[in-house]
Amino acid sequence: MNQPLAPAPQGLAALEARLRQDLSWLEIPAKQWVTPRLVDGQPVLDVAIIGGGMAGLAAAASLTHQGIVAPIFDQSPEGYEGPWATTARMETLRSPKQLTGPALGLPALTFRAWFEAQFGGEAWDALDKIPRLQWMDYL
Numbered sequence: 608m609n610q611p612l613a614p615a616p617q618g619l620a621a622l623e624a625r626l627r628q629d630l631s632w633l634e635i636p637a638k639q640w641v642t643p644r645l646v647d648g649q650p651v652l653d654v655a656i657i658g659g660g661m662a663g664l665a666a667a668a669s670l671t672h673q674g675i676v677a678p679i680f681d682q683s684p685e686g687y688e689g690p691w692a693t694t695a696r697m698e699t700l701r702s703p704k705q706l707t708g709p710a711l712g713l714p715a716l717t718f719r720a721w722f723e724a725q726f727g728g729e730a731w732d733a734l735d736k737i738p739r740l741q742w743m744d745y746l
């Protein structure tokens with residue numbers, strides 16, 4: 608039997624459009640539902656997430672999807688959160704590329720979707736471990 612053709616790159620704009628459609632079908636993000644509160648005349652955050660690495664990003668996105676405002680505060684400049692572009696020494700991730708990571712159960716949010724949108728399915732097949740800086744771009 609013939610192997611299915613590896614998908615050609617569709618571009619990130621097409622992937623974003625697909626993600627928007629998927630989220631819309633799932634009614635995500637939910638409407639904000641926590642009652643706004645003021646303390647000393649200042650609005651109070653529902654949740655503050657300290658650290659915008661993988662865990663903080665996933666937590667913020669997950670809460671936002673559930674209609675809870677959850678801004679991230681990170682001591683590192685934007686684009687340098689986590690170890691990937693700063694303290695990391697290994698050039699690749701340790702996990703195999705098939706582990707989906709912080710995709711929140713949404714296929715269009717996986718590294719593979721992000722990678723194939725730009726480089727196509729043949730490049731995905733040829734990829735061994737994910738380079739750390741590419742992982743940071745994805746995050």
Ligand SMILES: Cc1cc2nc3c(=O)[nH]c(=O)nc-3n(C[C@H](O)[C@H](O)[C@H](O)COP(=O)(O)OP(=O)(O)OC[C@H]3O[C@@H](n4cnc5c(N)ncnc54)[C@H](O)[C@@H]3O)c2cc1C
Nearest residue numbers: 658659660661662663681682683688689695697700701702
């Ligand atoms: C080369 C390399 C390969 C790796 N491969 C894998 C792998 O394949 N799979 C895997 O699961 N893990 C891998 N790891 C481990 C990976 O680093 C962690 O899994 C991941 O970074 C944990 O995410 P995190 O959000 O918990 O923490 P981090 O990514 O470390 O993020 C924490 C964030 O919090 C911020 N922060 C900390 N304290 C404060 C504060 N007081 N105020 C404000 N901000 C603060 C930091 O600036 C940082 O941005 C690898 C690590 C390296 C270096």
